[in-house]
Structure formats: structure tokens, C-alpha cells
Amino acid sequence: MSSEAQYSTTGILRYEWIFGYGFLGYGEPEVTRELIKRMDWPKGLKVLDVGCGLGGAAFLMAREHQARITGVDLTEEIVDLARKRQQEQGISGVDFIQGDIHALDFAPESFDVIWSRETLLHVPEKEKLFNKFYHWLAPGGHLSITDYARRQGRGSRLFEEYVEESGYPLPELSQYEDIVSGAGFSEVDVEDKSELLSRLLEDQLHKLEKNRQEFCQRFSTEDFEYLQRRWQLKLDCCRNGDMKWAWVLARKQASV
Numbered sequence: 001m002s003s004e005a006q007y008s009t010t011g012i013l014r015y016e017w018i019f020g021y022g023f024l025g026y027g028e029p030e031v032t033r034e035l036i037k038r039m040d041w042p043k044g045l046k047v048l049d050v051g052c053g054l055g056g057a058a059f060l061m062a063r064e065h066q067a068r069i070t071g072v073d074l075t076e077e078i079v080d081l082a083r084k085r086q087q088e089q090g091i092s093g094v095d096f097i098q099g100d101i102h103a104l105d106f107a108p109e110s111f112d113v114i115w116s117r118e119t120l121l122h123v124p125e126k127e128k129l130f131n132k133f134y135h136w137l138a139p140g141g142h143l144s145i146t147d148y149a150r151r152q153g154r155g156s157r158l159f160e161e162y163v164e165e166s167g168y169p170l171p172e173l174s175q176y177e178d179i180v181s182g183a184g185f186s187e188v189d190v191e192d193k194s195e196l197l198s199r200l201l202e203d204q205l206h207k208l209e210k211n212r213q214e215f216c217q218r219f220s221t222e223d224f225e226y227l228q229r230r231w232q233l234k235l236d237c238c239r240n241g242d243m244k245w246a247w248v249l250a251r252k253q254a255s256v
């Protein structure tokens, strides 16, 4: 499935229904707060949010930490909706750029934090992108990424079909450390959060099934069946160890 089909307007809103208002990633807003807690985060930090989606994390950072966020997202409908909500809610300190992160460039050392949630799963050449992240990050700055990964070796037929259908070029969990260290980052910490992902998927699937009628009225039975099938598949692949959820934290060494 292409990224465009996945993030069509109906696609976006049905995903948001299951993830929670403003978000297209897991465990929100608790996971955003938890990841922020893991860094030194003085007020006024400059953040690049790669694949910012509907802006939920950016708005939280702006509100709760007076951060200044540049949110980049490929999908026009998503950025339009994020800008509309920003205006409605009167949030300052967030600038959205609609574009492909591969095609963009920023001045060296422009950001204190480079942040990306459930987006790099769409990126085939991760090494190149991490080199750019290193260049854009200020000395002492933080990298905070959550992303899908895979177990070592080939997964089950079910998983390989899911990954192929979705078009996700997923690295093995253990390769993430090499990719990030290889770009020059230090203090690289790759945590396997797959158990948490299983629990979150279970909760979301339960919410979907419990609210079937309301969901089908708002969207359609086909949307319900699509999400139910995908969530069940992800849950099965997570439980059997094929699919991993990587939390990747790293720093660019401060200048000496």
C-alpha cells in the first residue's frame, strides 16, 4: 500500500480515531511525555519533528515546554488539518512544512532535538537520513525516535506479507544501533518496547471492537474491517516476536 493511500483523508481520520485526538502513533500523549522526561528539556528548545502528522506531539511540546517546533510531513491533507487545528487552538511556536524530509535541508546545528514517531518505517535509506539529522542537530542535542523494527532473520509468512503489503523497509532491531552510531551519534540507546506495543495494540483493538457501531456510523464497515484486520495482524506479529517496537535515544556530543 502506498503512503498516499494510507494517509488519504478518510485514512487519517480513522487512524486518529484509534490512536487518539491529534495523534497517529501509539500510547499518546503518555509516550510523548515519557520520551520528553528522558532528556534534559529546558524551556524554549528548538525541535524538528519528522513526520509530525496532525501535530499532537508538537502542540504538547509548545504548550507544556514552550518549545519551538518545525513539523515536517509529506502528506498535504495532514498538514492542512494540523495548521487548521493550530489556528483554532491559538497555539504559537509551531511551524509546519509540507514536504518530503529527503528533499529538505536545514542549516547545520539548527535544532536541539530531532524527534520522529512511527515515520522512519517509511524510509528505505535510513543511514543517509541519520547523517542529515546529525548535521542538523546542535552539539549536545538529542535524537528521539520510535519506529517499527523486525526480529533477526526472516519472520513468519504472515509478517513478511504484512511488511510487503505496507511497503515498510524495516531494519532488524539490533541494526538500529549501528545505523545511529554510524552517523556519529553517541550515548545510543535502543530499547525493545515490543511488550508495551502489544499491550497498546490490544487496548486499541478492544476499543475498536467495543465501539463498532459508533465507528461504522462515522466511517464505514469496510474501514472497521480494515483496521480490525491490520490491528489483529500487528498484534499477532508482535506477540510472536516478528515485529519489534524500537525506542532509539542518542545524543550529538557537546563541543569540547
Ligand SMILES: C[S@@+](CC[C@H](N)C(=O)[O-])C[C@H]1O[C@@H](n2cnc3c(N)ncnc32)[C@H](O)[C@@H]1O
Pocket: 003, 007, 022, 023, 024, 025, 026, 050, 051, 052, 053, 054, 055, 056, 072, 073, 074, 075, 078, 099, 100, 101, 102, 116, 117, 118, 119, 122
Ligand atoms: C504513522 S504517521 C505518525 C505521525 C506522527 N509522528 C504521530 O505519531 O502522530 C507517519 C507520518 O509520516 C509521514 N511521512 C511519511 N513519509 C514521510 C517523508 N518522507 N517525509 C515526511 N513525512 C513523511 C506521513 O505523512 C505520516 O503523517
